[in-house]
Amino acid sequence: MKNRPTKLSDKRSQEKLKEKNKISKRSTPDKMARLLQELQAHHIELEMQNEALLEAQAMLEESRNRYSDLYDFAPLGYFTFDCNGLILGVNLTGADQLGMERQQIIEKPFTLYVAQEDQPHFHAHLAAVFHGGGRRHCEIKMNGRNTSYYVQLESLLVEEERGERCRTAMTDITPRKRAEEETKKINELLESRILQRTIELKTANQVLQNEVIERKKAEQALARQANLDALTGLYNRRYFDLRADEEIARADRKGSCLAILLCDLDHFKSINDTLGHQTGDRVLKSVAQSIQECIREIDLVFRWGGDEIAVLLIDTSREGALITAERIRSAVKKLGEEAQLPLDISVGVAFYPEHGVTIDGLISLADRSLYIAKQGGDKIHIGAEEYLLDERSIKAVFQPVVDLRSGRSIGYEALTRDPQGKLTAPELFQRYQAIGQLNELKRLCFSSQLNEAQRLGLQGGRLFLNVDFHLLHQIELMQKPEGIDVILEISEMEALHSHHVESYLALAEKWRAQGFQLAIDDFGAGFVSFPFIAQLIPEYIKIDRSTLLQAVSSLKFRKFLKDLVFALQNYTTQGIVAEGIETEQELAVVREIGVDLGQGFLFGRPEPLIPA
Structure with missing residues (x-):
């Protein structure tokens, strides 16, 4: 780029020109002289600009050389x-x-x-x-x-x-990489040595652990031998004393119940006397093994002495204890049948804390209960009181059956309850089932409910009674009481699981001939037996509450049930009853599916009838 003349350079050129042309200035006053003077001034100015450019070029060259040196000889x-x-x-x-x-x-x-x-x-x-x-x-x-x-x-x-x-x-970065590789090799070597040492230590530790385990096993084996009965392999009475207090303390902490079952073999003395003590010992071993197979892992079995065996049921209930006792008795009887020996067992039951708060008290009561079981012949007994079975043992209650169109009660279903209110209905029946008196209880319920309805003047009404074919076979045929429609409710489940359908149908017709009506109960609770219904043609079909609840929760099932109800009306002569109605929503569903009769808590709970 050309340098433009400045005022300073112009002044300097003028001064030089004056010095150079002092003499000529005086001698050339004409116009040519002035032009020459201007040319000389411009020439001087160009020389000065050229000097400046050369000076700048030198500086640029020096800078370029410095940059080139920095660029070429940089460390990177x-x-x-x-x-x-x-x-x-x-x-x-x-x-x-x-x-x-x-x-x-x-x-x-x-x-x-x-x-x-x-x-x-x-x-x-x-x-x-x-x-x-x-x-x-x-x-x-x-x-x-x-x-x-x-x-x-x-x-x-x-x-x-x-x-x-x-x-x-x-x-x-080679030095750094080499150092990293060397460090990696050192680390791998160290890890290898550490791993090898760890394996060695683990091996040594495992050897020590095995030795400790073997020692503990030996100690435990010795402890078990001290706590086991030599003949039966059951825990001995000494160990019972150790564990019983522990289990009571645990039951207190958890707020749970435990039971003591005191078991005594029936006819064992005669087996010993007639077949010898060796046979008696083998029988006792087999009985001990059978009882162990009848309990849970958390329960404990002890040889109490002679032919007596104690069972400690942990965290159980009355129902659980009865089931276990019945299971033990069935196993012992089966063992006797296989050995062709008259084996049976009696069981006395005591509950903590219901029957006592000390081990001595519970054992004393269980022993008394065992005596009642053996003397009374019921074989399984709970507590010290004997089970009486008469009109005072049960209470008859009645739940209304309602015509859903008019809201009027058309009759009642008779039910049985514990008069003391301590047991639920299932517990009451299980109690007598456990002692072998279930059939007697059912007969008592049938007669007492029928008598109670007559006594209270249930004239012109309908009485629904729960029965089964076994009960109808045991009870002597009778004429239906005058003035009451008696409907015998037979569970659908019973007919379904029986191989005697033909005989059951014949039995039902005998009772129908005496004026009784029939109802299929629990319909829908299990597998539906349409052939049985078609042959029986009951007066009523009672739909189980579980079926009703499914219809409430499922629109698809509701439509199916509605169609089914419509079809079933051809196989009943009086009507269909929906059981267990508890809410207005359930009532609306019952009406929607076309059922006109119903019962449940919505209309009334089972209660004693007030005399008419």
């Missing part, structure tokens, strides 16, 4: 790449790093000097620079003349006149 190698990785520029340090002269590597692919396994890595790095911009770093392995080495590339995308270029600084 500097490269310029195009997008294909061609080397467009490199400083002396970079050429030295590659072990080549600078002119030998210009326009050469950089990958010629990159280890083959890292060439994809370099291309990916270069692509990231050109496509993503910003500063990018990567570490790659290079192939030297004599050995390989490692470098770090730091690249930046720049814009030049000829297009985009990648400027890259290359740093030799």
